[in-house]
Amino acid sequence: MRDTEAAASTSLFHAGINFGTFDLIKGHFEKAASKTRKQRPGMPFLNAFELFLAGALAKVVATVFTYPLIRAKVKMMSAREEVQDDKADAQQMFAAIDKNCNGILSHTELKNYLKGQSWAQQILSGDGFHWQELFAELDLDKDGHIDLEEFITFYRDNIQALVSARVVQQNVIGVMLATVREQGLRGSFQGCREQIVLTVTKQALVLTNKEYINAFVSYLFASVAKVKQ
Numbered sequence: 650m651r652d653t654e655a656a657a658s659t660s661l662f663h664a665g666i667n668f669g670t671f672d673l674i675k676g677h678f679e680k681a682a683s684k685t686r687k688q689r690p691g692m693p694f695l696n697a698f699e700l701f702l703a704g705a706l707a708k709v710v711a712t713v714f715t716y717p718l719i720r721a722k723v724k725m726m727s728a729r730e731e732v733q734d735d736k737a738d739a740q741q742m743f744a745a746i747d748k749n750c751n752g753i754l755s756h757t758e759l760k761n762y763l764k765g766q767s768w769a770q771q772i773l774s775g776d777g778f779h780w781q782e783l784f785a786e787l788d789l790d791k792d793g794h795i796d797l798e799e800f801i802t803f804y805r806d807n808i809q810a811l812v813s814a815r816v817v818q819q820n821v822i823g824v825m826l827a828t829v830r831e832q833g834l835r836g837s838f839q840g841c842r843e844q845i846v847l848t849v850t851k852q853a854l855v856l857t858n859k860e861y862i863n864a865f866v867s868y869l870f871a872s873v874a875k876v877k878q
């Protein structure tokens with residue numbers, strides 16, 4: 650539900666900028682054109698090319714303004730999907746810890762791995778933390794080592810939330826700022842050019858057609874009114 654609302658608010662934001670800018674540019678074009686031409690009855694004041702240009706420029710402005718926001722939302726949604734695939738993530742982490750690839754984790758393997766993980770510091774630096782207690786919690790059947798099933802259980806109960814917290818709990822502004830921090834301002838607009846090329850033409854044609862359809866309908870109503878008189 651939150652994703653649906655977020656997507657709807659982004660679309661509204663985009664549409665607001667797009668149509669607002671379009672009207673603004675169109676107004677300027679009409680003002681400039683009024684010096685050299687007169688309104689023809691039933692026809693749009695601006696020609697198809699001018700409407701296309703206004704539509705294209707409006708789309709560029711709207712895309713540039715909303716692109717980092719949309720990118721951050723896509724990032725957050727894909728992060729949530731990744732979190733749902735927790736078993737695969739646990740298996741991947743298990744394989745990374747199991748340095749000698751014997752299918753079980755020794756105390757040393759686990760210790761070495763966790764010490765190098767920033768997210769694990771929350772566990773390791775906790776008050777009253779003891780390695781032996783951690784191993785005991787992991788080793789459910791008490792056979793002295795940790796197998797994959799035991800690790801998956803522990804991963805779901807303790808690790809998953811720590812690993813995913815950074816991305817999932819961040820709000821959209823946090824993700825946008827993190828992208829700027831990690832990839833620079835250019836990173837926030839990665840893929841923006843392709844997005845503009847894809848949507849500008851489509852949007853501009855839609856707007857051009859809309860103006861002509863409006864004019865055609867007005868013309869039709871005017872003609873009907875004339876016949877009635």
Ligand SMILES: [Ca+2]
Nearest residue numbers: 747753754755
């Ligand atoms: Ca091992």
Ligand SMILES: [Ca+2]
Nearest residue numbers: 788792794795
């Ligand atoms: Ca065990």
